[in-house]
Amino acid sequence: MSFGISTLPYGVFSTAPDGRDRRVGVAYGDAVLDLAAAAEQLRLPAAGAFAEESLNRFLAHGPAVWREVRDRITDALTSHQPRLPLLPRDRVRLHLPFTVADYVDFYSSLHHAENAGRIFRPDEPPLTPNWKHMPIGYHGRSGTVVVSGTPIVRPAGQRRSRSGSPAFGPTRRLDIEAELGFVVGVPSTLGQPVPLASFGEHVFGAVLVNDWSARDIQAWEARPLGPFLAKSFATSISPWVVPLDALQHARIAPPAREPAPLPYLDDAGAEPWGLDITMEIRLNGHVVSRPPFATMYWTPAQQLAHLTVNGAALRTGDLYASGTVSGPERDQVGSLLELTWGGREPIVLPDGAERTFLEDGDEVAITASAPGPGGERIDFGEVRGRVIPCPSPAPP
Amino acid sequence: MSFGISTLPYGVFSTAPDGRDRRVGVAYGDAVLDLAAAAEQLRLPAAGAFAEESLNRFLAHGPAVWREVRDRITDALTSHQPRLPLLPRDRVRLHLPFTVADYVDFYSSLHHAENAGRIFRPDEPPLTPNWKHMPIGYHGRSGTVVVSGTPIVRPAGQRRSRSGSPAFGPTRRLDIEAELGFVVGVPSTLGQPVPLASFGEHVFGAVLVNDWSARDIQAWEARPLGPFLAKSFATSISPWVVPLDALQHARIAPPAREPAPLPYLDDAGAEPWGLDITMEIRLNGHVVSRPPFATMYWTPAQQLAHLTVNGAALRTGDLYASGTVSGPERDQVGSLLELTWGGREPIVLPDGAERTFLEDGDEVAITASAPGPGGERIDFGEVRGRVIPCPSPAPP
Numbered sequence: 001m002s003f004g005i006s007t008l009p010y011g012v013f014s015t016a017p018d019g020r021d022r023r024v025g026v027a028y029g030d031a032v033l034d035l036a037a038a039a040e041q042l043r044l045p046a047a048g049a050f051a052e053e054s055l056n057r058f059l060a061h062g063p064a065v066w067r068e069v070r071d072r073i074t075d076a077l078t079s080h081q082p083r084l085p086l087l088p089r090d091r092v093r094l095h096l097p098f099t100v101a102d103y104v105d106f107y108s109s110l111h112h113a114e115n116a117g118r119i120f121r122p123d124e125p126p127l128t129p130n131w132k133h134m135p136i137g138y139h140g141r142s143g144t145v146v147v148s149g150t151p152i153v154r155p156a157g158q159r160r161s162r163s164g165s166p167a168f169g170p171t172r173r174l175d176i177e178a179e180l181g182f183v184v185g186v187p188s189t190l191g192q193p194v195p196l197a198s199f200g201e202h203v204f205g206a207v208l209v210n211d212w213s214a215r216d217i218q219a220w221e222a223r224p225l226g227p228f229l230a231k232s233f234a235t236s237i238s239p240w241v242v243p244l245d246a247l248q249h250a251r252i253a254p255p256a257r258e259p260a261p262l263p264y265l266d267d268a269g270a271e272p273w274g275l276d277i278t279m280e281i282r283l284n285g286h287v288v289s290r291p292p293f294a295t296m297y298w299t300p301a302q303q304l305a306h307l308t309v310n311g312a313a314l315r316t317g318d319l320y321a322s323g324t325v326s327g328p329e330r331d332q333v334g335s336l337l338e339l340t341w342g343g344r345e346p347i348v349l350p351d352g353a354e355r356t357f358l359e360d361g362d363e364v365a366i367t368a369s370a371p372g373p374g375g376e377r378i379d380f381g382e383v384r385g386r387v388i389p390c391p392s393p394a395p396p
Numbered sequence: 397m398s399f400g401i402s403t404l405p406y407g408v409f410s411t412a413p414d415g416r417d418r419r420v421g422v423a424y425g426d427a428v429l430d431l432a433a434a435a436e437q438l439r440l441p442a443a444g445a446f447a448e449e450s451l452n453r454f455l456a457h458g459p460a461v462w463r464e465v466r467d468r469i470t471d472a473l474t475s476h477q478p479r480l481p482l483l484p485r486d487r488v489r490l491h492l493p494f495t496v497a498d499y500v501d502f503y504s505s506l507h508h509a510e511n512a513g514r515i516f517r518p519d520e521p522p523l524t525p526n527w528k529h530m531p532i533g534y535h536g537r538s539g540t541v542v543v544s545g546t547p548i549v550r551p552a553g554q555r556r557s558r559s560g561s562p563a564f565g566p567t568r569r570l571d572i573e574a575e576l577g578f579v580v581g582v583p584s585t586l587g588q589p590v591p592l593a594s595f596g597e598h599v600f601g602a603v604l605v606n607d608w609s610a611r612d613i614q615a616w617e618a619r620p621l622g623p624f625l626a627k628s629f630a631t632s633i634s635p636w637v638v639p640l641d642a643l644q645h646a647r648i649a650p651p652a653r654e655p656a657p658l659p660y661l662d663d664a665g666a667e668p669w670g671l672d673i674t675m676e677i678r679l680n681g682h683v684v685s686r687p688p689f690a691t692m693y694w695t696p697a698q699q700l701a702h703l704t705v706n707g708a709a710l711r712t713g714d715l716y717a718s719g720t721v722s723g724p725e726r727d728q729v730g731s732l733l734e735l736t737w738g739g740r741e742p743i744v745l746p747d748g749a750e751r752t753f754l755e756d757g758d759e760v761a762i763t764a765s766a767p768g769p770g771g772e773r774i775d776f777g778e779v780r781g782r783v784i785p786c787p788s789p790a791p792p
Contacts, residue, residue, distance in 0.1 A: 102539045107621060121620070128619045133562050134554055138621040139535040139628070143498045143711045144586060153587035155706035158530055158658065166529050168658050190540060190630070191549035191787070217706070223524045224517070225503060225534040226622020232535070233706040234586070262554065262564050310551035310613070310629040315539045391587070 009240035037085035059185035094239035100142040101317035108298035112326035135298035141232035155233040159216035170390035173215035178334035181209040184318035199301035208238035250370035273299035291325035405636035433481035455581035490635035496538040497713035504694035508722035531694035537628035551629040555612035566786035569611035574730035577605040580714035595697035604634035646766035669695040687721040
């Protein structure tokens with residue numbers, strides 16, 4: 001993965017074996033520009049923020065600083081300024097790029113919501129009556145958001161069994177959810193909603209998200225208060241945060257909405273935040289789906305307006321994910337649940353292996369790209385994770 | 397409220413007008429013992445942790461340090477050691493006592509779950525089939541956990557209307573939930589469940605919680621992913637964290653459970669963590685309910701074992717709340733939803749005022765106490781909040 005000059009995503013890296021020398025860097029080509037080392041040479045504003053172990057201090061500075069830093073880095077890289085502290089990317093270790101404050105997961109793909117409804121609640125209409133009136137969401141566990149590459153321990157838990165009493169053991173339906181996540185930089189005040197138009201004043205950028213899910217645990221636990229342990233064991237994110245400024249060429253009109261959203265969600269008169277991003281999911285190296293983010297019913301700007309309409313405050317480091325990205329076609333869905341229709345229709349990989357849900361040792365990688373200026377592609381890097389067995393025996 | 401020698405709860409206070417001189421203190425009688433100032437004199441271990449703006453650093457030290465500090469403070473106060481830095485409590489300002497990492501809310505009162513089920517889902521059995529097999533819970537918003545006394549802005553949101561399309565505006569059904577919250581001190585490792593017996597190695601103590609809830613928003617949004625904006629606008633906690641060591645005399649056997657819990661939740665052979673704590677809810681100064689924590693079906697130790705059975709890691713500052721505490725009688729319930737049976741049976745206050753849900757200007761205070769050694773009561777202080785109007789007009 002070689003990042004172009006129009007992407008310039010931010011991350012946290014280290015070079016020492018113990019990982020203690022973490023600092024902020026920007027990816028370019030096959031290299032990392034060490035911003036802690038370059039801050040003085042490039043006369044970066046907010047220079048102290050780049051020697052930190054997370055992006056949070058930089059994120060809190062807001063759009064004017066974000067833009068000035070990006071401009072200076074672009075200038076330095078395109079003017080081939082000498083002696084820039086560029087390190088080969090394969091020599092650095094990447095870490096969780098920011099400290100996650102609150103983590104919210106939305107459910108904003110119409111196709112995913114309809115598919116999940118049909119699979120989980122076959123006797124009811126696939127969409128609940130609220131779905132087309134609001135971006136449905138819930139809070140997840142921010143303490144188990146991990147960086148790409150972190151092994152995913154198969155979780156144990158309760159699942160339905162034929163006896164009426166639940167069974168207990170390692171999940172048999174370990175799944176993925178391919179999503180995009182949005183990272184809040186500038187906090188807001190408790191009691192004051194953030195309107196649709198202020199999206200760019202608060203949100204810094206986007207990451208890839210794999211919201212690992214245990215479908216059997218979820219099916220048993222989620223009534224009446226929603227998913228809990230089925231999701232809280234791990235959520236993986238990509239190490240490089242792509243700034244919104246890199247996504248301006250990817251902005252498109254979202255799908256038509258019927259009925260019209262309430263005023264606080266109505267983006268008909270505003271510049272829209274639909275995004276033409278194509279994602280790719282690889283299972284053990286084989287592409288199994290290409291979810292199109294352009295089909296998302298609710299945009300990240302609408303999600304932010306909804307999240308705060310009750311006065312909930314934002315903090316630097318808040319992460320909210322789009323929900324599983326699924327297009328209308330079977331090869332465009334963002335979960336194995338949909339790809340195998342609830343486990344009833346296994347997929348066959350090119351090497352002949354069949355899968356419904358994930359087996360121990362399986363590795364999933366999600367990538368994405370979007371149009372940039374002058375035909376360049378904006379790349380998100382990847383979020384990758386390998387499943388390792390549940391420690392056995394289960395705890396007493 | 398005068399705290400006895402067997403309580404000694406921890407909080408964070410300041411004396412400067414700008415609140416910048418925050419530090420850790422312990423409440424005793426009508427005073428606060430300034431631990432930052434007393435650390436050297438009392439030869440406290442972890443002395444540096446008391447000059448912090450939150451309890452987190454102290455909490456991370458673990459049970460041996462927690463106990464040694466408590467012992468030394470008890471000795472100093474009972475030996476009437478001279479020149480202790482004791483400040484009158486009415487001269488200090490109290491702050492959020494710890495930085496909340498993840499916030500989880502459980503749903504562990506059988507009476508509350510049955511009442512809520514009957515009110516919200518009258519056509520279905522009141523308990524979902526999973527309820528007696530696990531402490532049902534969900535993640536809440538840690539960024540909107542506020543300290544007692546913080547004004548509660550009435551949230552706006554969507555609610556069902558007769559037209560089929562939702563209405564939007566300030567909630568008409570603003571409610572409380574009286575709960576107890578448990579505060580994690582010692583973190584755990586991702587992928588490694590925390591067994592029932594390790595409760596006391598991780599959890600430091602307890603606070604009072606008022607989980608403010610907008611019932612009309614909740615009823616419309618909560619299918620299929622659970623409560624979201626109905627809860628995320630504010631959760632109030634008491635400023636004083638009562639150590640588990642102060643609750644040893646309050647430990648009792650929890651109610652009998654049928655069916656028997658799965659092994660990871662089975663506390664039949666262990667010393668139980670039922671707690672004989674009586675709570676009191678005051679609305680505008682009048683006691684409206686006395687919820688008995690002793691009736692809770694699932695204990696905080698079981699909640700912790702469940703929360704981590706999928707390998708989810710704990711962090712210092714994690715807060716998990718019991719769920720609304722409701723006893724079997726109408727004057728023992730922990731919410732107005734139950735007290736007024738979904739708003740159909742208003743309560744009448746001694747001054748003749750009627751209430752179903754909260755009006756602007758209403759103030760709710762929750763207190764609690766438990767048996768201590770030698771007939772002393774262990775007090776939790778209080779969690780208090782007043783409702784202020786929704787800013788109008790609603791945002792565009």
